[in-house]
Amino acid sequence: MKTLLVATDFSENANQAADYACKFAGQLGSNVQLIHASSIDTDSPLQVIWPIEDQDTIIGRNDALLETFSAKLQNSVATSSGPDGYIPSIRVRSAAGEVGDLIRETVQLEDIAMVILGLSGNGDLKRLIQGSCSRDSIDFAEYPLLLIPQNAKFVPVKKIAFATDLSISDMEIIQLLALLAARLNAELLIVHVIGDREDTQLTHHINEFMKELKSRVNYNQMYYENVYQSKLEDGLNWLADHGGTNIIAVVHRKHSSTSNILHNSHAQKMARHTNLPLIVIPEGYKGMLF
Template identity: 25%
Template sequence: MKKILFPTDFSLPSANAFKYACALAKTVNAKVDVITVFHLPASDVADLPPDYYPRLIEEQEDVLNEKMLDFTKEADKGLVAKIDVVYGMFVPQEITCYARHQHHDLIIMGTKGAHNIMEKLMGSITTHTMLQSPCPVLAVPAEAVFEPVTKIAYATDFSLNDSHSVRKLIEMAKELKAETLFVHVETNADLGKMGDTIEIEDYPFEYSDFSVVNNPSILDGLELYIEEKEINWLSLFVPRRRLWERLFHTSFSRKMTFHTKKPVLVFHE
């Protein structure tokens, strides 16, 4: 984990997440690239002559470069490798394309509860970035304060499709000198069926710690587990399944991302 990408919208939650990203980067001796993505609304350029459009983009880039310098000025010297202003219509695609071309190991983004339209929009950007990213995405809540990462909980449904993500998680945990804990929330009271036992036995990983939590709500079950075990990060896997299943998992991942007060690390296939 040597290259971290941090997209910002200059909001207060983003500023807090940037502090978190810098603290994490220092822990693993990584560098942080900071980008912001912008576009010009059609209503702003509809009546302008075509030859003025590039000039308007350049002017906006100059303004945003100044904001980027101000946004990153508190970071330790040498920690931020580069700042970049990216023009594009679709923010998640620009972020993930940038990460892919620059070979980033991790994307860190700030999150905020979806209480108004702008926050819902940011939630959508975070969610779509999670689904499209070529690398894991760490979503940092607005109130999160960096602390040494010693325990990472992986929420599992025993899917064999997540084996690659689990291996990457274990590698990341080793780099952080953190323990990987596995947790499954059972929403049905009927435990102990043979099928459940077979699924656990076939899951190809040894557990430093494995727990089955009984709770009618997956969200509440995970939140209680996080508190009881003093978890620093929660990790989730978003599979590429049929549309209705993917929507369900995306909805769950999004709810968990905005529900918990701990950073959420998301992998997908």
């Protein structure tokens, strides 16, 4: 069974994201790994208070906090899902070091479907986990991310919208999302945002894309739609407001100067203007979501 990996620094934003993640796991029938990393700068005066030999004590205290928090999360899931709902098991782990390192280590060791992080109120990727997760660590992530905006409230996922630039390479990602949507019994909406720039070949590109899509992805709740907005984030925000969408999904193209979702701050802008969670899947990802 795939597991959702949730990192928390015990801040309000991170804890809200953890609550969302556990309820999402309940809908998926998956379990949760809850982690916390304690990092102390070696040049910090805190080393005088917390010497290296006391790290085991710090980790033990954090484990106790995680256990208490996990019990609270399970109770929250049980209350919202009712007596017949699935209650995910929640494993906890704390360690000394950087949260990015702990995330990568856990992804390598465990059967992780995606990593879930809470966005700060201003949508700044540098503050995904209060001062602990840098933009670079997200930019080079080799695993799917689910970013939860501040104050996002969980509702059962019934529609996922995936933004495509009509690249044939998106087919593998769409296949993964179709499997996720099927597990949730949700619609999968494939969206192309059409900007102001005229493209005489657009109809041809759409037809070729749809032909390939129908031949490679068989999901009876999958639909295609053009959205007419000048910018990608405006189009996705329009979907959030008008399309009945619960989650938006995008591809992270690491080496593209024109369509790199995170590098061009589309995710940051969206986090400031929408309360919808955002799935970010690295281009070329070969794993399985579930």
